[in-house]
Amino acid sequence: MRALAVLGITLVAACTHGFLPFFLRGKDLLWGRDGDSPLISVVEESRRMVDSAIYHTMRRDLSKREIPSPSRLLSFSKLPEPTSRAISRAAEIMEASVRALKTRVYGKLGRSRPPTDVLPEDVLNTIANVSGCLPYMLPPRCPNTCLASKYRLITGACNNRDHPRWGAANTALARWLPPAYEDGISEPRGWNPHFLYNGFPLPPVREVTRQVIQVPNEAVTEDDQYSDLLMVWGQYIDHDIAFTPQSTSKAAFGGGADCQLTCENQNPCFPIQIITMRDYVPKVLGPEAFQQHVGPYEGYDPAVDPTVSNVFSTAAFRFGHATVHPLVRRLDARFQEHPALPPLRLQDAFFSPWRLLKEGGVDPLVRGLLARPAKLQVQDQLMNEELTERLFVLGSSGRLDLASINLQRGRDHGLPGYNAWREFCGLPRLETRADLRSAITNASIAGRIMDLYGHPDNIDVWLGGLAETFLPQARTGPLFACLIGKQMKALRDGDRFWWESSGVFTEAQRRELARHSLSRVICDNTGLPSVPADTFQIGRFPQDFESCENIPGLNLDMWREALPQGDACSLPDGMDDGDVTLCGESGRRVLVFFCHHGFQLQGQEQVACSPRGADLRPPVCRDINECEDVTPPPCHPSARCRNTKGSFRCECTDPYVLGEDGATCVDSGRLPKASLVSIALGALLVGGLAGLTWTVICRWTHTGRKASLHIADTGGRGTCQPGRGTRRDTSVSQPGAPAGRAGQVGACLSKHRVATGHVFPFTPGGHHEEPGPTTLSCCLLLVLSLCAHTCWAFTARENCVYARG
Numbered sequence: 001m002r003a004l005a006v007l008g009i010t011l012v013a014a015c016t017h018g019f020l021p022f023f024l025r026g027k028d029l030l031w032g033r034d035g036d037s038p039l040i041s042v043v044e045e046s047r048r049m050v051d052s053a054i055y056h057t058m059r060r061d062l063s064k065r066e067i068p069s070p071s072r073l074l075s076f077s078k079l080p081e082p083t084s085r086a087i088s089r090a091a092e093i094m095e096a097s098v099r100a101l102k103t104r105v106y107g108k109l110g111r112s113r114p115p116t117d118v119l120p121e122d123v124l125n126t127i128a129n130v131s132g133c134l135p136y137m138l139p140p141r142c143p144n145t146c147l148a149s150k151y152r153l154i155t156g157a158c159n160n161r162d163h164p165r166w167g168a169a170n171t172a173l174a175r176w177l178p179p180a181y182e183d184g185i186s187e188p189r190g191w192n193p194h195f196l197y198n199g200f201p202l203p204p205v206r207e208v209t210r211q212v213i214q215v216p217n218e219a220v221t222e223d224d225q226y227s228d229l230l231m232v233w234g235q236y237i238d239h240d241i242a243f244t245p246q247s248t249s250k251a252a253f254g255g256g257a258d259c260q261l262t263c264e265n266q267n268p269c270f271p272i273q274i275i276t277m278r279d280y281v282p283k284v285l286g287p288e289a290f291q292q293h294v295g296p297y298e299g300y301d302p303a304v305d306p307t308v309s310n311v312f313s314t315a316a317f318r319f320g321h322a323t324v325h326p327l328v329r330r331l332d333a334r335f336q337e338h339p340a341l342p343p344l345r346l347q348d349a350f351f352s353p354w355r356l357l358k359e360g361g362v363d364p365l366v367r368g369l370l371a372r373p374a375k376l377q378v379q380d381q382l383m384n385e386e387l388t389e390r391l392f393v394l395g396s397s398g399r400l401d402l403a404s405i406n407l408q409r410g411r412d413h414g415l416p417g418y419n420a421w422r423e424f425c426g427l428p429r430l431e432t433r434a435d436l437r438s439a440i441t442n443a444s445i446a447g448r449i450m451d452l453y454g455h456p457d458n459i460d461v462w463l464g465g466l467a468e469t470f471l472p473q474a475r476t477g478p479l480f481a482c483l484i485g486k487q488m489k490a491l492r493d494g495d496r497f498w499w500e501s502s503g504v505f506t507e508a509q510r511r512e513l514a515r516h517s518l519s520r521v522i523c524d525n526t527g528l529p530s531v532p533a534d535t536f537q538i539g540r541f542p543q544d545f546e547s548c549e550n551i552p553g554l555n556l557d558m559w560r561e562a563l564p565q566g567d568a569c570s571l572p573d574g575m576d577d578g579d580v581t582l583c584g585e586s587g588r589r590v591l592v593f594f595c596h597h598g599f600q601l602q603g604q605e606q607v608a609c610s611p612r613g614a615d616l617r618p619p620v621c622r623d624i625n626e627c628e629d630v631t632p633p634p635c636h637p638s639a640r641c642r643n644t645k646g647s648f649r650c651e652c653t654d655p656y657v658l659g660e661d662g663a664t665c666v667d668s669g670r671l672p673k674a675s676l677v678s679i680a681l682g683a684l685l686v687g688g689l690a691g692l693t694w695t696v697i698c699r700w701t702h703t704g705r706k707a708s709l710h711i712a713d714t715g716g717r718g719t720c721q722p723g724r725g726t727r728r729d730t731s732v733s734q735p736g737a738p739a740g741r742a743g744q745v746g747a748c749l750s751k752h753r754v755a756t757g758h759v760f761p762f763t764p765g766g767h768h769e770e771p772g773p774t775t776l777s778c779c780l781l782l783v784l785s786l787c788a789h790t791c792w793a794f795t796a797r798e799n800c801v802y803a804r805g
Helices: 002-031 038-063 070-077 082-104 121-131 146-150 205-213 228-241 274-285 287-293 310-314 316-323 354-358 363-371 402-412 418-424 433-439 443-453 461-467 478-493 507-515 518-525 673-713 739-756 773-804
Strands: 222-227 373-375 530-532 545-547 578-585 588-595 599-602 606-608 620-623 640-644 647-651 656-658 665-667
Touching: 038 082, 038 121, 082 121, 146 578, 146 588, 205 402, 205 443, 205 461, 222 228, 222 363, 228 274, 228 316, 228 363, 228 373, 274 287, 274 478, 274 518, 287 478, 310 316, 310 478, 316 373, 316 402, 316 461, 316 478, 402 461, 418 461, 418 478, 433 443, 443 461, 461 478, 518 530, 588 599
Parallel strands: none
Antiparallel strands: 222 373, 530 545, 578 588, 588 606, 599 620, 640 647, 656 665
16 A cells, blocks of 8 residues: 555656646736736737747648648748848737737727827837847948948948948838728738728739639740840849748738638738849830930939839739740750750749759750740730649649739738829829720720729739830830839939949949940850840841850959059958958058858957058957847747857757747657657566566466366375475464365475475465465556656656647
8 A cells, every 4th residue: 555655646746747837837828927018918929929820830831741832832932031030020920919909909999090100109119129120120230341331231231321221131112102901000902801992892813813814825925026034034133132031921820720721811821233224124114214214324322212112022023924935945056946855834844953954954944045035915915824823833732823922912012002003103093994995905904904893993003004005115014114113213323332333343344344244144154155145135046146255255354453562461361260351442451350150250340551561469250159149039939049150050859840940849740759768668568567477377377277186186185205305394284174184285385386486376275365465566556657657758748849839
């Protein structure tokens, strides 16, 4: 009984150890932490909701090892880097907090004003700070060195010294018009099915694609003037200047529903260069619109904000999707159809880099871009089926529709309707069907658009701009020409380092840059011996092709810098975890020191040279401990941060593994290695105990049967004989049994115990002997101890899942 009591106490302690964290954490969830204000509690609840959705997304992705779905492929291609991911998460937490405050505190104020207009400034500042948004809203620290005055930062920050965040990466897209959201915050137009615009509901984006936009692959019209390279170049610079990440979660913030498996509207589920400005943009806008909206360069203007606008990124510059050909053409060395490399449908080219290695390399593809036409953007042939029906298809797990994505993206970003943007550009409003036909000359398409939208105000700006009739010698209509031209002018005039700006390059260097071309770039980076002089024009081989030997290149001698006479300043041997370089400005030379990523400079950043050289003690680069940064922390709370030289590493405890963000621990779906060892040892223990028990029982039964038979055969007389190395038993006879007989049987039992080491299972009187209480207690203690250990291991693991989930 004492053994059972000890076992009971052990079980109680193990269960308390396993379940106590549940109760402690449940207290925080139900009643909050001491000292938390209601506002902080709202933000913390929003943080848990967003993090839970992100966690479920990564856990779902980890568990799916089959062919990726199109939506996962799209999200992988737009997966943000760590800084962008942290900003996106903070923004979603702040938005969720504002929405929660609207519901809980300001719901009685109605829908007339957005919550951000009625929330006090100190409340908004608190939300921004606690959510993690504030550090990304503050101006960055701009270096004040010779290099910073000559070269732009890779992030684009500090280009404008008065407004260092203008044009920088990881900043919000510019708003040229106020956003149009149904709830004033983030609900896209068309989110609520009973919400009417000018008396009409907005049509589902997929229905717009089916009735207006898509066209069979065989029906596309090819451009008679411009090559496929014009489309590819537009795609290239679009991703360079207007690339935006997707939401960090593909699960709904409320409940974790998979956005691909639910029809419910839950946030976030719904569904440059010289060459560009000189050679590309004029062909898109046409000469008249280029002169009107861009014009000649007049110098850097610090009052111009070069930040990419929302309408440009989300709608106007996506006109190029209507110029994508359904086939990828690959040509041989004479620019003819390649016998071994037939044209590829787009669906067979997406996510297939292996074709470059096994199917001829890059050159056949480049020849196809140069000598085959782009698709022409025709009003009743806006987008081919490869993009509307078979985008990113690797298996039978669904497909995406690029046209619907574009339409929904515009609504998600809060873009006002078509007429609002026409007014912004100084174009007349369209009120009737007849007005719409003046902008979209194809009467059939104009009629279908009006049937879907009911009023020109309701038309999505991407569709309205895309369907407009081309301007002369252009590939866009008047609305997109205005929006694209305005953005390109801002990118040029608001850039302190624009190549034509005074002081950036010398006159000789500018002349060299003006001679450079995309043709020369292709010559220098492919195996093609000849190219068209204008790569955006369709090239007919061989008459339109120039030998690469005749294409002027860039003479880098114009950038050679000679040391001043008598300059004793020289570069040091180097510095650990950093670099040093010479830089000249305003007739003087300086040494500039800088550290590699993950290190911080301690000491002087810049030192001027003198005739005696640079007499100084070089600065040093100290490792930054990223794990000490709490705004934002580098790792999710579910992971442990370990500082490394120049970086950090997020680590997980078995059986958790890092998710695709590299910072969050997600359940791998398997048992911990320690649990597997415990199970193996437990199984071994149980197996050994069962085997031992079985052996004892068998021996007892076998011995008992032999003894019973032997006693019966001798008529109850003993058979032990003296003189065989044994001694005669002198046991006391059992009461009620004849003394002589008892002595003989007792002698046999004693001999049996000595010879075999087993306890005889029968008493001398022939009755069955029950096992003692000590044997039962030991067996029970072993089995229950094993069960307690297994229960504790399982409980501890589930507790980790709860705490981290």
